[in-house]
Amino acid sequence: MTKPRIGIIPGDPGGIGPELIAKLLSQPETAEKADILLIGDAHLFALGQEQAGADFEMRTCNPLDGDWTEGDGIAHYPRETIAPDAITHAEVSLANGTSALENLNTALQLAQDGIIDAITFGPFNKAALIEAGLGHEDELHYMAEFLGVEGYISELNTLDGIWTSRVSSHIALSEVPDYVNEERITKAVHLIDNVLKRSGLSRPRLSVAALNPHAGDNGNFGTEEIDVIQPTVDKLRKGQVNVDGPWPSDTVFLKAKAGDVDGIITMYHDQGQIALKLMGFDRGVTVQGGIPFPVTTPAHGTAFDISGTGKADVKAMQAAFSIACNMVSNWQAS
Amino acid sequence: MSEPVLHQQPFTNIQTLKPLILTPGDPAGIGPEISLRAWLAGSHNIVLQGDISYFREIADKAKLAINFAEYDAQSFAGNRDTNCHVLHTPWPVPPKLGTPDAANAGQIITAIEQGVAGVKKGQFSALVTNPIAKDSLYQVGFAYPGHTEFLAHLDGHGKRPVMMLANAELRVIPLTVHIPLSEVESSIEDADLSETLLIIGDGLKRYFGLARPHIAVAGLNPHAGEAGYLGRFEVDKLAPFLADFTLEDVQISGPYSADSLFHKEARDTYDAVLCMYHDQALIPVKTVDFFNSVNVTLGLDFIRTSPDHGTAFDRAARLNARPDSLIAAIKLAENMALNAHGN
Known part of the structure; x- marks a missing residue:
């Protein structure tokens, strides 16, 4: 059986990404799960090993020139995106953002060309990416444009088998009600349904969260549940989607915690992220939903407060890598 | 906590x-x-x-x-x-x-x-x-x-009654309670923030045996607005308010990104969290301990x-x-x- 081919990029050079990669790759079982292609500056991967106090071997290759998986060990595609002395440690900078974005571009192109199957990336710093010309509210929207994706996209978050998708994401809370419409809810439900099916669940059990407190309390605290969410859920059920709701958002996660639900469709960013990060701050993974191949990353950020100290916890990065491997193995055409 | x-x-x-x-x-x-x-x-x-x-x-x-x-x-x-x-x-x-x-x-x-x-x-x-x-x-x-x-x-x-949800792991106070999500931002006034913080501070000192309680304040928007990119409420209103507002023997800090405020390590750094809306408070308190959560009213005699x-x-x-x-x-x-x- 061929192994999944996973491209790994460092993310923001001033954050904990390089250190996490060193910690991940220094564990022998990592390379057993996949053929790994590191994409980025050689000195960034050396920096990570120094920060982590953990070593791994890599061999240089050019993936555009023949089958890069031939050969032993971890492959490295050297890039030059930043000079070693231009890295700003634990600080937002144009140079850091540019490096992160250039390595992302390379990885996206390799995946689009079928040279790698999936991407796992170290944490990005959004402000640095925006300075470097991201031009979108987040990296997901940037990737979608880069790849010409026209369908619905949503960050999916996952922890210990619980998945969430969102009807709205990186927008002000006051704008959220404008996003709560039949089209977006339907697409968010189909997206998580498809990703879970393609990841090996034959009939994912899905629940939709309400927008308002107490799911609107029969219209006393808001009418979106009655006017929009309930009719949309009913329509989806008639379309044979295994979904229910809307459920009050302060109890819907208890269903997932109890193992009764695989995926929860949330109306806004913090509705899902508060619960998931509470349950497993150190293990949560973000999957870029709607992209034509698996792209995963730890749910946490660059952790500038501890970057360079060697204290970064590798569990979420490990989980991100494992989920990418599993998704490639189970990936079925949608 | x-x-x-x-x-x-x-x-x-x-x-x-x-x-x-x-x-x-x-x-x-x-x-x-x-x-x-x-x-x-x-x-x-x-x-x-x-x-x-x-x-x-x-x-x-x-x-x-x-x-x-x-x-x-x-x-x-x-x-x-x-x-x-x-x-x-x-x-x-x-x-x-x-x-x-x-x-x-x-x-x-x-x-x-x-x-x-x-x-x-x-x-x-x-x-x-x-x-x-x-x-x-x-x-x-x-x-x-x-x-x-x-x-x-x-x-x-x-005085305004202040609802607090408490269990052994966490105390949360929703600043706004039973209103539609669409009305949350427009309904928050400086006077609500100051009166609520005063009542929480007094309550924690008087009833919870905390000599100098620490109240963490959650932001409204995702990532607490990410410096204004994801909403202006924190930059324009909440952060300036908190910078100017002090209470004797009460430590107040924030605004914090709400999704990074409720895991164990974060909970150890404060005594209570002032949240901006109902579910921002109720999701974490019920997720952390559904059966042992208590509703407390502060601000009464x-x-x-x-x-x-x-x-x-x-x-x-x-x-x-x-x-x-x-x-x-x-x-x-x-x-x-x-x-x-x-x-």
């Missing part, structure tokens, strides 16, 4: 703490049953309001071995008492589990009024309320959005706690309700009374 310093009272002093008064809530719900289960579980320093024959009936049906007595302040022996004391007030019509009757609505309200009066007079050390169903109370002209607002009205000093669930009419007739949240509410009210007593 740092360890609250409970003012250690000698055991005898606990006996002198006046009993807690438990309102019946809606007698067709699980209130009477969980009150009896709480008593059986060892919470004896409580007085149950309601109809003594109805309590006997519930105890019989649920097979709870309890001796009842009509409450008498002279003979009441607090936690050592072997009888369950009932402040007897008959129901106008016999309650039927699972089927609320508007004919009893007036008495449900009267019981709350009597409970508050008793606590205000010092006959009881705290008020613990069982769940009510607003729909049947509305039929008899009850004009308050809920328990909390009604209690503030009975308290009668015009007396101590009030209640279980964090409703009447559960649909399950009341089964008589297998879990009393965990009510027991937690009784214990917390008792601790709050001891701390206030010690101060």
Whole structure:
């Protein structure tokens, strides 16, 4: 059986990404799960090993020139995106953002060309990416444009088998009600349904969260549940989607915690992220939903407060890598 | 959350703490049953309001071995008492589990009024309320959005009641409560923030034994607005307000990204979180400990706690309700009374 081919990029050079990669790759079982292609500056991967106090071997290759998986060990595609002395440690900078974005571009192109199957990336710093010309509210929207994706996209978050998708994401809370419409809810439900099916669940059990407190309390605290969410859920059920709701958002996660639900469709960013990060701050993974191949990353950020100290916890990065491997193995055409 | 310093009272002093008064809530719900289960579980320093024959009936049906007595302040022996004391007030019509009757609505309200009066007079050390169903109370002209607002009205000093949800892991206060999400941002005024923070600070000092409590303030928008990229509320309003606002012997910090505020390591850094909206507070507190969360009202002249669930009419007739949240509410009210007593 061929192994999944996973491209790994460092993310923001001033954050904990390089250190996490060193910690991940220094564990022998990592390379057993996949053929790994590191994409980025050689000195960034050396920096990570120094920060982590953990070593791994890599061999240089050019993936555009023949089958890069031939050969032993971890492959490295050297890039030059930043000079070693231009890295700003634990600080937002144009140079850091540019490096992160250039390595992302390379990885996206390799995946689009079928040279790698999936991407796992170290944490990005959004402000640095925006300075470097991201031009979108987040990296997901940037990737979608880069790849010409026209369908619905949503960050999916996952922890210990619980998945969430969102009807709205990186927008002000006051704008959220404008996003709560039949089209977006339907697409968010189909997206998580498809990703879970393609990841090996034959009939994912899905629940939709309400927008308002107490799911609107029969219209006393808001009418979106009655006017929009309930009719949309009913329509989806008639379309044979295994979904229910809307459920009050302060109890819907208890269903997932109890193992009764695989995926929860949330109306806004913090509705899902508060619960998931509470349950497993150190293990949560973000999957870029709607992209034509698996792209995963730890749910946490660059952790500038501890970057360079060697204290970064590798569990979420490990989980991100494992989920990418599993998704490639189970990936079925949608 | 740092360890609250409970003012250690000698055991005898606990006996002198006046009993807690438990309102019946809606007698067709699980209130009477969980009150009896709480008593059986060892919470004896409580007085149950309601109809003594109805309590006997519930105890019989649920097979709870309890001796009842009509409450008498002279003979009441607090936690050592072997009888369950009932402040007897008959129901106008016999309650039927699972089927609320508007004919009893007036008495449900009267019981709350009597409970508050008793606590205000010092006959009881705290008020613990069982769940009510607003729909049947509305039929008899009850004009308050809920328990909390009604209690503030009975308290009668015009301060805002502040709802806090608390368990052993976390204390949260939603600044806005029962309003549509679309109205949250526009309804937040500086005066609400300052009054609420003042009441939380006072409450944590007076009732939770914290000499210098730390209140963390959550942002409204994702990533607390990410420097204005994801909403301007933090940059334009909340951060400037917090920069200028100080309270004596209270540490206030924020605004923090709400999704990074509730895991264990974060919880260890503060005593309570002021949240901007209902679910921002309720999601974490229920996710961290669903069964033992307690609703506390701060800002009143007396101590009030209640279980964090409703009447559960649909399950009341089964008589297998879990009393965990009510027991937690009784214990917390008792601790709050001891701390206030010690101060």
